[in-house]
Amino acid sequence: MSHHLISxxxxxxGTAAAGAVGLTGLPARAEVNWKKYSGTxxxxxxxxxxxxxxxxxxxxxxxxxxxxxxESEQIPEQQQRQKCVIELSxxxxxxxxxxLSYHVQKRQFEKGGWLADMSGYLKDPSLTPPDLVESDxxxxxxxxxxxxxxxxxxxxxxxxxxxxxxxxxxxxxxxxEVPKTLEEMAVAAEKLTDPKEGIYGFVGRGLRNxxxxxxxxxxxxxxxxxxxxxxxxxxxGPEAVEATKLYQRLLTKSAPPGxxxxxxxxxxxxxxxxxxxxxIDADGWAPPLEDPAASRVVGKVGYTLVPAGPKGKFxxxxxxxxxxxxxxxxxxxxxxxxxxxxxxxxxxxxLQAGGGVPFRNxxxxxxxxxxxxxxxxxxxxxxxxxxxxxxxxxxxxxVAEFRDIVGAALTATLSGADPATELKKAHEQFRPILERSxxx
Amino acid sequence: xxxxxxxxxAVIIFPWVFTIWMSLQEWKVGSPTTFVGLANYLRLPTDPRxxxxxxxxxxxxxxxxxxxxxxxxxxxxxxxxxFAARGFWRGIFIMPMMATPVAIALVWTMMxxxxxxxxxxxxxxxxxxxxxxxxxPATVIPSLVLVETWQWTPLVxxxxxxxxxxxxxxxxxxxxxxxxxxxQVFRFITLPLIMPFLFIAGMIRMIDAVKSFDIIFxxxxxxxxxxxxxxxxxxxxxxxxYYDLGYGSAIAVVFFLLIVALAALLLYLRKRMxxxxxxxxxx
Numbered sequence: 001m002s003h004h005l006i007s008x009x010x011x012x013x014g015t016a017a018a019g020a021v022g023l024t025g026l027p028a029r030a031e032v033n034w035k036k037y038s039g040t041x042x043x044x045x046x047x048x049x050x051x052x053x054x055x056x057x058x059x060x061x062x063x064x065x066x067x068x069x070x071e072s073e074q075i076p077e078q079q080q081r082q083k084c085v086i087e088l089s090x091x092x093x094x095x096x097x098x099x100l101s102y103h104v105q106k107r108q109f110e111k112g113g114w115l116a117d118m119s120g121y122l123k124d125p126s127l128t129p130p131d132l133v134e135s136d137x138x139x140x141x142x143x144x145x146x147x148x149x150x151x152x153x154x155x156x157x158x159x160x161x162x163x164x165x166x167x168x169x170x171x172x173x174x175x176x177e178v179p180k181t182l183e184e185m186a187v188a189a190e191k192l193t194d195p196k197e198g199i200y201g202f203v204g205r206g207l208r209n210x211x212x213x214x215x216x217x218x219x220x221x222x223x224x225x226x227x228x229x230x231x232x233x234x235x236x237g238p239e240a241v242e243a244t245k246l247y248q249r250l251l252t253k254s255a256p257p258g259x260x261x262x263x264x265x266x267x268x269x270x271x272x273x274x275x276x277x278x279x280i281d282a283d284g285w286a287p288p289l290e291d292p293a294a295s296r297v298v299g300k301v302g303y304t305l306v307p308a309g310p311k312g313k314f315x316x317x318x319x320x321x322x323x324x325x326x327x328x329x330x331x332x333x334x335x336x337x338x339x340x341x342x343x344x345x346x347x348x349x350x351l352q353a354g355g356g357v358p359f360r361n362x363x364x365x366x367x368x369x370x371x372x373x374x375x376x377x378x379x380x381x382x383x384x385x386x387x388x389x390x391x392x393x394x395x396x397x398x399v400a401e402f403r404d405i406v407g408a409a410l411t412a413t414l415s416g417a418d419p420a421t422e423l424k425k426a427h428e429q430f431r432p433i434l435e436r437s438x439x440x
Numbered sequence: 441x442x443x444x445x446x447x448x449x450a451v452i453i454f455p456w457v458f459t460i461w462m463s464l465q466e467w468k469v470g471s472p473t474t475f476v477g478l479a480n481y482l483r484l485p486t487d488p489r490x491x492x493x494x495x496x497x498x499x500x501x502x503x504x505x506x507x508x509x510x511x512x513x514x515x516x517x518x519x520x521x522x523f524a525a526r527g528f529w530r531g532i533f534i535m536p537m538m539a540t541p542v543a544i545a546l547v548w549t550m551m552x553x554x555x556x557x558x559x560x561x562x563x564x565x566x567x568x569x570x571x572x573x574x575x576x577p578a579t580v581i582p583s584l585v586l587v588e589t590w591q592w593t594p595l596v597x598x599x600x601x602x603x604x605x606x607x608x609x610x611x612x613x614x615x616x617x618x619x620x621x622x623x624q625v626f627r628f629i630t631l632p633l634i635m636p637f638l639f640i641a642g643m644i645r646m647i648d649a650v651k652s653f654d655i656i657f658x659x660x661x662x663x664x665x666x667x668x669x670x671x672x673x674x675x676x677x678x679x680x681x682y683y684d685l686g687y688g689s690a691i692a693v694v695f696f697l698l699i700v701a702l703a704a705l706l707l708y709l710r711k712r713m714x715x716x717x718x719x720x721x722x723x
Contacts (some may be wrong), residue, residue, distance in 0.1 A: 082680055091468045108683075112470035198555070210662050223680045258554035258575035260664040275555075404666075405489075411665035415577050429488055437468070 033126045037333035038067025043095040043336070045084060048074040051158050051320060052099065055341055057253075058349065062340050068333050083106065086326060089113040095327040097337055100154060102144035102399065103318040106433055109420025111397060115153040116324040120396030121335045122152060131362070132339055140317050140389050141359030151172045154271035156359035158350060161280040162392070165289065166302045170199065178304060182221060182246055183280065185307045189254035192277040201254035203267045203276035203410040206414055208407040209400075210263040214280050217316035218243035221309025226394035229385045233394065233434055235406055235429035236420075239311070244419035250413055260414045272297055280306055282318065283385065286354040287377040303381040305388070315385035316392030319359065325370040348372070351424045357382050360439045378390060393434065397437040398430075405430045444607075447688035463689035470683065478689035489666060490691065495699075497650060497670040500581055504649040505587040505642055511589065512596025512641065513634075517626070519597065520604045534594035541588055541591070545658030548587045549574075552659070574660050584668055587655055592648070596641045603637030604630070639710045646706065659703055671695050 046052035051076040058229050059070050072188050075083060081104060087093040089112060100109060110113055121127045122134060134142065134152065141156030164185075166178060172190055179185035189201030203212040216224075224239035234240070251259050256270050268288065271279040272295040289301050306315055322341050324334040339345065347358030352372040363369055364383060373379045393399055409426035413419050454466065463480055467473040484490050519530050536544070551557045552573040560570040573583040611629045620628070653672045660667030662677070669677075675695065679688030 007540040046613055078681075085469055085683060116469070152564075206664070208665050256555060257570070258572055259658070260577075338537060400677075404677065404681075408663075408665040411663065412577070415662070425488075436466075 014262060019408075022221065022432055029218045031125075032129050033338070034066045036126070039328070040067075040330050040333040041069040041071060042097060042330060042334055042337055044070060044072035045080060045095040046074045046098040046099045047077045047080040047101070047320070049077070050287075050353065051350065054346060054350045054353065054355055058346065061336065062207065065340075066333075066336055068336065070278050070302050071335060077101070088112060088327075091327060093325045093327055096325055096330050096334040098325055099157070100321050100323060101318070102156075102321055105393070106144055107395050107397045107399075109323070110147050110153065114326055116334075117333050118152045118155065118324065118335060118338070119150075121332070121339075127332060128339055129343075132179065132342070136362050138361055138389070140391060141319060144319050146322055153339050154321035156215055157322045157342055157433055158356035159359050159386075159389070160284060160318040161382060161389055162214065162280060162306055163283050163358065163381045163385055164304050164306050165271060165279045165285070166276045166304070167271070167274060167297055167300055168302050169297075169300045170274070171302075172206075176277075178302065179307045182218060182307050182309045186246060186249055186254075189278060189409040194253045198275055200256045200270070200276045202250045203255055203259065203262065203270045204251065204280050205263055205267060206251055206255070206259040206411060207263045208411045211410050212403040212407045213282070213316065213318065213392055214408075215243060216245050216248050217306050217314065218309065219279065219362075220314040220316060220390050220392075221306070222246075223309070223311025226321045227396070231434075231438060233396075233402070233427070233430060235430075236238070236271065236423045240423050243422045244413055244423060247410060248413040248419060252416075260411050274300075283378070283382050284311045284354070284356055287297070290354075290375055303375070303378040303424075305384055307383060314388050314390040317385075317389040318392050320356075351379075354378065357386075368428055385418055393439045396434060398433050402432050403432060405433075458691055461688045462685055463611070463687075463693050465686045467686035467689075468602060468684055473686070476686070480687045482696070483687065484690065484694060489669065490671075492666060493669050493671045493674040496668060497580065497698075500585060500652070500656075500668075500670055501649040503582065504587040504592070504652070505645045507585060507589040508593045508596045508645055509638060510643055511593045513638065514601050515593060515597040516604055517630070519601060536591045537594040541654040542658050544587065544591060545655045549659050552583060558718035574668070575664060577664050580660060580664065580668045581614075584656055584659060584714060586653065587659070588649065591655075592645060596645065599637050599641040599644075600634055603634035606634045635713060637711075639706065639713075643703065643706050646702055647699065650702060671698070689705070 036048070044274070045054065046053070052072070056074070058073065062070060074080075080099070081101065083095075084098055084100070085105075085108070087095070088098075090110075095112075098115075100106075104237055122132070129193055137145070139154050140159060143314060145152050145154050145156045152224070170192055171178065176188045177190050177334050179188045185202075192201035193199065204214045209369075216325065219235070222243045224237065224240040224243060225234055228234055256262075256275065262270075264285075267276070267281060268278055268285055270276045272289060274296045286301075290298050292298050305313070309311075322338045324331050324338060328334055340362065344356065344363055347363040348359055350356045350358060350371040350376075351363060351369060354373070354375065358364060364386065370376075370379055394402065396402065406423070406426045408420035409417075464475060464477060465473045466476045466479070515533065515632060519526065519533070522602070543709055551559050552575070554570060554572050557573070559573065563570060572579060574580045607630070611633075612625065615625050615629055651672055654669065655677070656668055656670060656673055657676070660668045662673040666674075671691065675688055675691045678684050678691060
């Protein structure tokens, strides 16, 4: 893996120095009392992936620093979400600290009142080093972590922007330019497609539910908004129909056969085998694409922004946070862990490994940290995406139903169904579900 | 007596009563529950996903009962003959039955792959165009049934084989004397005599197929779109992905009634069949 610029010692020193800076201010700030909860044991539930890996790999340092013992487990994403919801709703969760997906769980967790309010801890200098301030988190992160009243119920951990991956070699071979607009992208995809050679211009998620994450980026770029002022869902309007037509065109004319069943994994397989020229997905896939053991396109991958639509240029944004169970008996110790998880040192490591992008601007914009990132083009695409980021899913409780129902409509268009009709049908089906969930 | 009663109450009666009670509530994880009477049941006929799921369940079940019955009976007739190393071949034949459904599902997922899968390669050998298998809404259910048939044909064969072993040899001898051909022997002697066994096999297959979850979930998760979403798969989504326990319970209750109805239908057919065959004997 890439060499880590920030060593453990430097990190500890940095934290201490930051604390010292805090002392010079008026009124004097106390230093973080790291050892206050020494001897405590924390249970942590993580979704499987690079974020969980990053925590587990370096957790010894946290234990050294604080004397707090951490027991953590990683569970595959879907099962982890289910387990968390069931345990939290029982009122006696088996964990103190929980890793949550904002785009799926934000409203549900808020409504359940399952997480502890961190607003006070963030302002407490004995718990929070001075470099960790709310304003350092990106707007999307704060939007995710804060409730309507502005309280923080979690710390934004890692953000996913949707970007365009493209195969430079295939582009050169056919003399195709990197597309700047969605329309150009569709045309380029058709030019790059050569079924006889087994080469396709575009690959992306066709599988119901998963496909929504990519489709919403088209939708946003066509000028779509998810909810109107009254909270009605808007995904059957003209913007949605146009976005779906593009989706249908790309995945039926220029994508590999069977794409209706593809999630990111199948898409990535096609892309890493050099079988697809373009792929739009979350930003976390640079490490496998650049891994010679798993990829045939090492060094040939271009990373850039999702092309603009007629009404805008956005990057669909999703994110993870880390929070404390309201029922936990070790809330302050748990908070120490949470703020360590989003600390500068851990954030830099996550970014340098290419496993995720911290929500904290001070980390992403730091030239020192950037030096440790192997794929510069990837980093640039991420920094640029941050500037045009927009939440990729509506903040509603029945997100899973929304993704399933509209996602099924999208998949249906891949076997020739009419976009407008399918979206209308999905809309009729989803509206009562949304109304019921908001009423309850 | 009392211990048995306690066990039945705790393991069967209580969960059922509780499920019915849950189905009368608006019960979403994280929200307070409220009594809503039959509202969850009234929602069912207006829920297009549920209605579609019923259709998928019925077609999936019909195919996955019928095909293994046909192939299983054929295989039993073949394996009933005496030939070299018969026991060995029987052993090979029943191997699919012993494998774990999820493991099978993963292997078949690879075989179904439109570009890399072995099935399209086999088709290409005989000059047939590649298929999309489980990736096409139109072919997904037959493709899944293929897996189900592959796995459960051996079970039917074993049951029917037992039936064949129990048939007396006299009717065959007299048929031989009367000059009956193979098909006549099968149609008028073998089939009626193994009918009770076929009913048992059909019943076991039906109950298994109607509640099939592992193979469908592991291969398609109900997709593409919702083209292979059966009641069971939908029920799982409603209860454990959407956390709508009240509505999920209502689906479970209706699903249970459907299974009971199907089983009753089979029992009724069996009775009728026995009755007509007795009448046939008398005539």
